[in-house]
């Protein structure tokens with residue numbers, strides 16, 4: 164039995180008067196891939212963003228309930244949100260490298276955390292690019308602008324940039340939806356490797372993708388988690404009729 168990384172208890176989330184998440188209870192296990200699926204607007208992105216407090220800046224957003232990471236309530240007063248985001252990295256739907264060199268993209272996080280030594284930075288850059296399965300493709304052009312490579316390569320640069328901060332968790336919000344099938348395949352392969360070292364949480368619209376790469380799947384509908392179980396069970400023998408309807412394409 165894996166350790167629990169995130170424990171979510173009675174979580175409600177509001178944008179002003181609108182309740183986007185309703186009474187979510189979930190344990191997210193360490194070093195497994197957990198996928199969130201469900202129709203558009205059901206709260207998947209909202210939920211994944213609560214895990215590293217990305218909505219802190221949304222003035223009209225409100226969180227009720229508990230989310231703990233390694234046993235500590237991340238919404239507790241005094242919990243350091245910057246430290247949280249170092250521990251819990253995020254990759255978005257559209258690759259968003261900084262308009263800087265590939266090297267500087269990866270070195271950015273470590274530099275802001277005070278690492279200045281060139282040898283140490285070189286090592287972090289190489290290790291992060293290797294871990295994101297893109298070192299061989301870019302090792303001879305680290306000075307090249309990271310926006311001037313393919314979308315699939317840019318997304319792996321963004322994954323490397325997240326890895327360079329030495330995180331424990333990687334959140335990915337539809338990381339392949341803007342990519343072609345070959346780049347998607349590479350990222351999927353990479354995700355399966357990353358779980359040896361990291362806890363991975365992924366939002367995906369692609370049910371085949373969830374079935375291929377995740378160990379656990381949560382099915383969301385109108386702000387609720389309808390079913391959360393082993394991916395194999397969700398896709399072969401779901402307990403709830405609504406999950407069955409969704410995965411067999413009867414709605415959504």
Ligand SMILES: Nc1ncnc2c1ncn2[C@@H]1O[C@H](COP(=O)(O)OP(=O)(O)OP(=O)(O)O)[C@@H](O)[C@H]1O
Pocket residue numbers: 178181183201202203204205206207208209210221
């Ligand atoms: N910043 C915001 N302000 C107000 N309402 C929002 C905001 N972001 C999302 N919502 C609403 O919250 C609900 C959940 O949205 P969310 O983006 O979490 O869904 P989703 O399942 O990720 O959708 P999709 O698959 O289309 O990305 C939707 O009704 C959406 O319109």
